[in-house]
Each structure stands twice: as structure tokens, then as C-alpha cells.
Amino acid sequence: MxxxxxxxxASVKQKHANEPEFVQTIEEVLSSLDPLVNAHPxxxxxxxxxxxxxxxxxxxxxxxxxDDEGKYHTNxxxxxxFNGAIGPYKGGLRxxxxxxxxxxxxxxxxxxxxNALTGLPIGGxxxxxxxxxxxxxxxxxxxxxxxxxxxxxxxxxxxxxxxAGDMGVGGREIGYLFGxxxxxxxxxxxxxxxxxxxxxxxxxxxxxxTGYGAVYYLNEVLKHEGEDIQGKTIACAGFGNVTWGICKxxxxxxxxxxxxxxxxxxxxxxxxxTTEEKINYLLEMRASNRNRVQDYADKFGVEFFPGxxxxxRKVDIVMPSAMQNDxxxxxxxxxxxxxxxxxxxxxxxxxxxxxxxxxxxxxGMIVAPSKAVNAGGVGVSALEMAQNSERLVWTADEVDRQLxxxxxxxxxxxxEAAEEFGLGYDLVAGANIAGFKKVATAMLEQGxx
Ligand code: GLU
Numbered sequence: 001m002x003x004x005x006x007x008x009x010a011s012v013k014q015k016h017a018n019e020p021e022f023v024q025t026i027e028e029v030l031s032s033l034d035p036l037v038n039a040h041p042x043x044x045x046x047x048x049x050x051x052x053x054x055x056x057x058x059x060x061x062x063x064x065x066x067d068d069e070g071k072y073h074t075n076x077x078x079x080x081x082f083n084g085a086i087g088p089y090k091g092g093l094r095x096x097x098x099x100x101x102x103x104x105x106x107x108x109x110x111x112x113x114x115n116a117l118t119g120l121p122i123g124g125x126x127x128x129x130x131x132x133x134x135x136x137x138x139x140x141x142x143x144x145x146x147x148x149x150x151x152x153x154x155x156x157x158x159x160x161x162x163x164a165g166d167m168g169v170g171g172r173e174i175g176y177l178f179g180x181x182x183x184x185x186x187x188x189x190x191x192x193x194x195x196x197x198x199x200x201x202x203x204x205x206x207x208x209x210t211g212y213g214a215v216y217y218l219n220e221v222l223k224h225e226g227e228d229i230q231g232k233t234i235a236c237a238g239f240g241n242v243t244w245g246i247c248k249x250x251x252x253x254x255x256x257x258x259x260x261x262x263x264x265x266x267x268x269x270x271x272x273x274t275t276e277e278k279i280n281y282l283l284e285m286r287a288s289n290r291n292r293v294q295d296y297a298d299k300f301g302v303e304f305f306p307g308x309x310x311x312x313r314k315v316d317i318v319m320p321s322a323m324q325n326d327x328x329x330x331x332x333x334x335x336x337x338x339x340x341x342x343x344x345x346x347x348x349x350x351x352x353x354x355x356x357x358x359x360x361x362x363x364g365m366i367v368a369p370s371k372a373v374n375a376g377g378v379g380v381s382a383l384e385m386a387q388n389s390e391r392l393v394w395t396a397d398e399v400d401r402q403l404x405x406x407x408x409x410x411x412x413x414x415x416e417a418a419e420e421f422g423l424g425y426d427l428v429a430g431a432n433i434a435g436f437k438k439v440a441t442a443m444l445e446q447g448x449x
Pocket of ligand 1: 090091093162163164167194348377378
């Protein structure tokens with residue numbers, strides 16, 4: 001490997017030994033960049049790698065809130081403004097009890113390249129809190145969001161940093177966060193957040209965008225292989241917003257999602273999550289805050305596998321769409337043994353690095369990386385920002401058309417970047433190279449700081 005890359009990885013490993021997820025994404029991205037860094041000696045001269053692995057700014061803040069019994073609780077809030085070379089920092093907020101700096105940094109780092117791949121002017125950022133929304137009442141969620149925004153509002157803005165949702169943060173939370181921002185600022189700056197409700201500046205298709213985009217990307221891969229999506233079976237994970245969008249679009253195109261998962265296990269529905277009733281039930285399950293996928297099995301009389309993951313199922317396409325490190329070596333071995341041809345990552349970093357390397361080395365298997373596949377979500381967030389700044393509202397057809405085109409372009413640009421360096425149809429390396437190159441160019445042109 002290129003010595004400059006090796007040195008950068010070694011120093012991140014040493015400095016962030018207690019943040020394994022961050023080290024993991026740095027190793028994954030940087031090790032793909034060998035041919036690019038070899039071809040660009042100016043990266044080392046101006047220390048692009050050393051600079052890009054260091055967040056421009058990251059801070060924590062205190063979030064104290066009152067529960068329904070009148071008891072006070074204090075959580076930690078985070079915002080990482082990782083790289084602003086190509087646009088205002090942009091990225092979601094995650095509310096989950098396991099949130100700590102290593103999670104925020106890994107998500108922020110991935111976000112830089114994902115956002116660059118959209119082709120739109122957005123930098124990389126991420127934030128969140130170790131607040132656990134499970135079992136919280138609506139009033140508790142509102143008070144938490146208000147306290148969170150009270151601490152954060154001075155440091156964000158439509159041209160500074162634009163948060164959005166991620167796990168634990170959906171339309172309801174964005175509404176409370178925006179309400180508090182507006183109350184504190186005294187201006188109607190709705191471009192400060194995306195994923196808003198339609199009544200105050202949200203974009204149509206934003207809730208569906210990540211899942212729709214993932215299926216559009218999958219479709220490009222299938223076309224490349226001369227195959228049709230019609231009739232294909234898909235194993236998904238989770239049952240949240242992203243998986244919901246995949247089920248909707250897959251159904252529309254004649255494919256079917258046959259597995260869903262949760263912290264309690266997975267369900268197998270051989271008929272697919274294809275009816276309106278089933279697809280809508282995913283929203284109900286999420287809104288209940290119970291975080292149990294067994295509810296789906298109970299309601300629709302399908303099999304539930306407690307404590308298991310769906311990756312041993314023989315399907316046409318595997319789309320891990322739940323969370324980071326969901327697919328480890330043992331699952332990867334099952335996927336390979338089942339002869340699955342399409343491994344399409346959807347969640348951020350859903351595969352451990354050893355499992356990813358193993359899958360990429362399987363002959364005939366096509367691996368697509370999440371930072372490209374799930375970029376449609378943040379891409380439509382950027383379209384929401386555009387509508388807000390123009391004080392315009394676009395139609396669903398217009399947004400969907402732009403999303404579709406964006407995903408085609410991301411696939412093409414990734415494939416071309418890999419091709420340019422003689423790597424063949426390597427979508428993982430191609431996405432890293434294309435995303436990185438754009439950001440590095442902007443950094444070089446703006447001088448050293
Ligand atoms: N959290 C989503 C992501 O991982 C969306 C971010 C956004 O829309 O800003 O890309």
C-alpha cells in the first residue's frame with residue numbers, strides 16, 4: 001500500500017484506539033485510495049489525508065430534560081462538522097443509547113464522501129445523542145428535542161450546518177427541533193433542517209428517498225449484469241424508514257422483500273412485504289416505539305426466528321439495511337455459501353471490514369457500498385434545501401425524477417472511477433475514489449488550513 005496512506009491509518013489507529021468504528025471506516029476508505037494517491041503526489045505535499053481524517057470541528061453539549069414524572073435526566077449531545085470543503089455541513093442526528101464519539105465520527109466521515117457522490121453542494125457532518133427514545137412518551141420526546149436544540153441552535157444554519165434525521169430521529173423529532181429553532185432565532189429559516197413535514201417546507205419523497213434510491217441503484221447494477229429486477233427476492237434488515245422505502249419501491253418494480261429484522265430476531269415472509277397493509281404496518285411498528293419485529297410475525301402469521309439474523313436465507317439479493325456491523329464474518333460466509341450474487345449495502349457501514357473483504361473476494365459476487373447506495377436520502381435533503389432557499393415547492397414527479405437520475409449518476413461515476421484505475425467493476429473502490437477526489441480537489445483549491 002502507498003506509504004502515505006499507511007502512515008495516516010497508523011496514526012488514526014493510535015490516536016483513536018478507543019473509537020473502533022471510526023478506525024474501521026478510515027481503514028476501509030483510505031485503503032481503497034491507493035491508485036488515486038499514487039497518481040496525485042500533491043495530496044501528500046498538502047497533507048490532504050492528514051487533514052481529511054480530522055474533523056474541522058466537533059463538540060459536545062449538555063441536554064437536560066424532564067420526564068413525565070417531573071424527574072430530570074441529563075444526556076450528552078454531539079455535533080461533528082467534519083468537512084465543509086464543498087458545502088455547508090450536512091448529515092443526520094442519531095438518538096440511540098449506544099451513541100458516543102466513535103459512532104458520530106464514523107458516520108460523519110462516511111457522510112463526507114456520500115454527500116460528494118450526490119453531486120450536490122453539501123459537506124459532511126453528523127450528530128446525535130445517547131438519549132434512548134425507546135418507550136418515551138411524545139411529551140418526553142418533545143422536551144428532549146427542545147433542550148437539544150436550545151444547546152445547538154447557535155452553531156447551525158442554512159449556510160452553516162444542516163442536520164436531519166437518522167436512527168431515532170424522524171419527522172416528529174425534526175418538527176420539535178425546528179419549532180424550537182424558530183422560537184429561539186425569531187426567523188423562519190426552514191433550510192436549517194431537512195426531513196421536515198410538508199406543511200412547513202419538507203420535500204415530497206424525502207421519507208421514501210433512501211429506500212427508493214437504494215432500489216434505483218440496485219436496478220442499475222442489475223442492468224449492468226443484463227438482469228431484470230422483476231421477480232427477484234430480497235433479504236432486508238430492520239423495519240425502519242429505509243427498509244419501508246425499499247419494500248415500497250421493490251414492490252412497485254415487481255420484486256419482493258422477504259425478510260425484516262429487529263433487536264429481537266428476524267421474520268421470513270415468503271409472500272414478501274408487498275401489500276399496502278404490510279408496508280403500512282412497518283410504520284405502525286416504528287411509531288409504537290416497541291422496537292420488536294415479532295409483532296409483524298404475530299400479525300401476518302409468518303415465521304419468526306428469535307435472536308437470529310436473516311443472512312442465512314437463500315435469496316437473490318441481500319440488502320443489509322438496519323445498522324453498522326450487522327454482517328460479520330459468520331454471516332458473510334453464509335451469504336457466500338448460498339451463492340448470492342448481489343450484496344448491496346444500505347445501512348451505514350453494515351459490514352465489518354473482514355467480512356467486506358471476504359465478500360469482495362468472492363468470484364461472481366457484486367458488492368455495492370452503502371455510501372453510494374443510500375446517498376439518495378441525503379441527496380433529496382439537498383433538494384429540500386434548494387426548494388427552501390428558492391421558496392418553491394416541487395412536485396413528487398420532479399423530485400423522484402431527480403432522485404432517479406442522481407442514483408444512475410452515482411452508479412455510473414463510481415463504475416467509471418474504478419475503471420479509470422484498472423480495477424474493473426469495483427463499486428466499493430469506485431465510490432471511495434470518486435467521492436474522495438471531489439473533496440480533495442476542493443480542499444487543494446482552497447489552500448491549506
Ligand atoms: N442520516 C441520513 C444519512 O445517513 C440522512 C442525512 C441527511 O439527510 O442529511 O445520510
